[in-house]
Amino acid sequence: MTKSIISDMDGVIYRGKQLIPGATEFVDRLLAGDAPFLFLTNNAEQTPLDLKLKLEHLGIKGLTEDNFITSAMATAMFLKNQKERATVYVVGGGGLINELYNVGYSISESNPDYVVVAKSTSFTFEQMKKAVRLIDGGAKFIGTNPDMIDPVEGGNEPAAGTILAAIAAATGKQPYIVGKPNALMMTLATRKLGVHPDNAVMVGDRMDTDIVGGMEAGMTTALVLSGVSTRESIEHFPYKPDHVFNNVGEIDLNAL
Missing domain, CATH: 3.40.50.1000 (HAD superfamily/HAD-like)
Structure with missing residues (x-):
C-alpha cells in the first residue's frame, strides 16, 4: 500500500516565488494517487487559501484549502485548547x-x-x-x-x-x-489524514525540523536537497533520513 505523504512547502515545492524542479509532477502524482496527502508548513504568514492561490499562480492546480495545515493554524488550535x-x-x-x-x-x-x-x-x-x-x-x-x-x-x-x-x-x-519539530504538528497532520504514523512519510528540506519531527513521530522520512539542508550537513546530526533526494521530482511514491 502506498504511504500517505505529509510534505513541507518552502524549499520543497518552491523557493520564494519560484517553483522547484519536479514540484508540479510531484503534486500531480499526489493528486492522481490513492493515498491521502497533506502540506504541513511552518509558514505562519499565509492562510490555506493564500497557499492554494500561490501554487495556482505558480502553475500547480487541483489542490483545496483542506490540503494544508500551517503553524498558524496549529498555534491557534493549541492556544484554544489551553x-x-x-x-x-x-x-x-x-x-x-x-x-x-x-x-x-x-x-x-x-x-x-x-x-x-x-x-x-x-x-x-x-x-x-x-x-x-x-x-x-x-x-x-x-x-x-x-x-x-x-x-x-x-x-x-x-x-x-x-x-x-x-x-x-x-x-x-x-x-x-508549536510548529515543527513539535510532535503536536505531526499529530495534527496524521489525525487530519486519518492514518497511523507508520503509514506516513514526512517530506522536507530541513534536518532540524521536518526530518527530526517526522522521525520522532514514527514516520518514514525523506529529505530533499532543494532547500536548507545539504548532503554534507546530514553528517552533523545524530540521526539520518530514511531517503535523500535532490528534489521531489525524484520521489517514487510507490517505493517509499
Missing part, C-alpha cells in the same frame, strides 16, 4: 491573526494573556520593545515555529527563529514553540 478565550499580542502577519480570530481570540496590546511571535517582514524595534515589556509583565511567550532562515530565490532570509531569539535574549525567557 484557554477558551484569551487576548494576544501578535508579532506576525495576517495569516496568524486570521487563525487566532477564527478560534475566538482577541488581539490586544493591553495586558494580553499571550505574546505570539511568527515571521514578520515588517518587524520593527517598536514591536520587539512592546513584546519584551508584555512578556516581562507576565504574558506567556509563544512561537509559531523555530526556523532561523527560510529558503528564497537566490539564497536564504531571516525567519521566525531570529525574531524569537532577539525577544528571548531581552527577556531571559524561552518561547513555547
